[in-house]
Amino acid sequence: MSEPNRMNDAIRSAVIHAEALGKTYAEGKLRTPVFDGLELNVQPGETVAIVGASGAGKSTLLHLLGGLDTPTSGEVYVAGQKMSSLSDAARGQLRNKALGFVYQFHHLLPEFTALENVMMPVMLGGAATDDAGSKARSLLEAVGLGHRLAHKPGELSGGERQRAAVARALVNQPACVLGDEPTGNLDEKTAATVFDLMLELNRAQKTSLVLVTHDRRLARRLDRVLELHEGKLRELAQDAV
Numbered sequence: 001m002s003e004p005n006r007m008n009d010a011i012r013s014a015v016i017h018a019e020a021l022g023k024t025y026a027e028g029k030l031r032t033p034v035f036d037g038l039e040l041n042v043q044p045g046e047t048v049a050i051v052g053a054s055g056a057g058k059s060t061l062l063h064l065l066g067g068l069d070t071p072t073s074g075e076v077y078v079a080g081q082k083m084s085s086l087s088d089a090a091r092g093q094l095r096n097k098a099l100g101f102v103y104q105f106h107h108l109l110p111e112f113t114a115l116e117n118v119m120m121p122v123m124l125g126g127a128a129t130d131d132a133g134s135k136a137r138s139l140l141e142a143v144g145l146g147h148r149l150a151h152k153p154g155e156l157s158g159g160e161r162q163r164a165a166v167a168r169a170l171v172n173q174p175a176c177v178l179g180d181e182p183t184g185n186l187d188e189k190t191a192a193t194v195f196d197l198m199l200e201l202n203r204a205q206k207t208s209l210v211l212v213t214h215d216r217r218l219a220r221r222l223d224r225v226l227e228l229h230e231g232k233l234r235e236l237a238q239d240a241v
């Protein structure tokens with residue numbers, strides 16, 4: 001097979017593929033180079049941890065992978081589609097269909113119940129209310145919140161809110177979940193429970209996971225661990241994590 005064809009196959013089969021990816025923030029005269037020339041290929045079902053010191057650029061990388069920000073150089077492909085070639089609307093649709101997001105803070109909408117929050121991505125995809133309701137209910141049951149459907153975020157505990165956020169991220173059966181320190185704001189025991197749940201559900205749904213964490217004990221449990229350091233991404237051997 002020729003070199004370009006092999007490259008195309010790697011992109012086509014990947015849930016996320018980043019090529020020569022670079023980001024420099026520029027505000028007025030202030031330029032903040034974060035990284036350059038990053039390569040990343042995430043295959044279906046694969047779980048990848050990204051570790052690195054505070055300020056290394058982990059959140060920036062995740063935003064680029066999720067199409068929430070635009071790279072200064074390079075390309076991101078999600079489910080084989082080049083993000084930069086899509087209209088804003090098409091990119092939004094692809095993001096909603098192919099990706100799920102979990103952040104350190106839950107980002108649930110405070111005025112809506114847990115059920116409504118989890119229904120939202122399904123409704124955005126054009127599904128009927130009944131269909132969205134039943135999907136959301138089964139995901140909330142899967143994260144152990146079947147008895148909290150009518151609670152608003154303010155009426156849930158921190159761990160319950162994160163579990164609702166996990167349910168929301170998975171409800172459209174995305175190809176990949178992107179997590180930015182999703183358990184970073186929880187006590188150790190609750191963090192472990194939420195983390196176990198994410199891994200379990202991702203594996204059951206065969207969803208890929210790209211997880212930013214500074215917790216190396218958690219990182220070690222994923223298939224691969226990459227360290228972002230001084231603008232470069234390098235794979236760590238499991239015994240070096």
Ligand SMILES: Nc1ncnc2c1ncn2[C@@H]1O[C@H](COP(=O)(O)OP(=O)(O)O)[C@@H](O)[C@H]1O
Nearest residue numbers: 025032034052053054055056057058059060061
């Ligand atoms: N909107 C922005 N404008 C300018 N600089 C930014 C912006 N966002 C992040 N940065 C800078 O980019 C670097 C990487 O930030 P970030 O991706 O948040 O790191 P991490 O998530 O690894 O802690 C930091 O030095 C940060 O100050």
Ligand SMILES: [Mg+2]
Nearest residue numbers: 058059060180
């Ligand atoms: Mg961050």
